[in-house]
Amino acid sequence: MxxxxxxxxxxxxxxxxxxxxxxxxxxxxxxxxHGGRPLAITDALLHTVLRGRAKGESVEQIQPDLISPTSKRRGQSPSVASIYRAFAEHTKREAYPDGVEQARADIRRPPRR
The missing domain is CATH 1.10.287 (Helix Hairpins)
Structure with a gap:
């Protein structure tokens, strides 16, 4: 007991x-x-990625032209994985505008018992 x-x-x-x-x-x-590390892909960099993708360029071709102003790798090109991650999040936000924010709110909300 x-x-x-x-x-x-x-x-x-x-x-x-x-x-x-x-x-x-x-x-x-x-x-x-907001806590955490600064994003490697800012809105301006994402816009550049989207323009390059619209022209038919691959992420590997776009990546050397980008310079990250805020991340751990400040002054260098962000990793290809970071670019794909930002691109995927942008695609999700476009497809489900309220879904991403709702999912984040659900994570923060304590479970009911």
Missing amino acids: LFAFFAAIAETERENIRESTLEGLDTTAGKGK
Whole structure:
């Protein structure tokens, strides 16, 4: 019974920490601040990628022309994987404009029990 009691206290404490963390993330997001590393592909770079793709160029052909201003690799070309990831996210946003934001909101919302 003693272990069950301590397990219940630990689970309650874990849920309190999780809720506090999510509230803090929502508060900072409301102020326009987002955690994490800066994006390797900015909107301007994505626009360049989309123009190149419209001309029929491959991502490998477009990649050397790009210079990342904000990422860990600042001043260098972003990786091909980063370009594909940004392109895929853009495609999803175009196909489901509200879906991406709704999915992110669902992730932040604590599960109901």
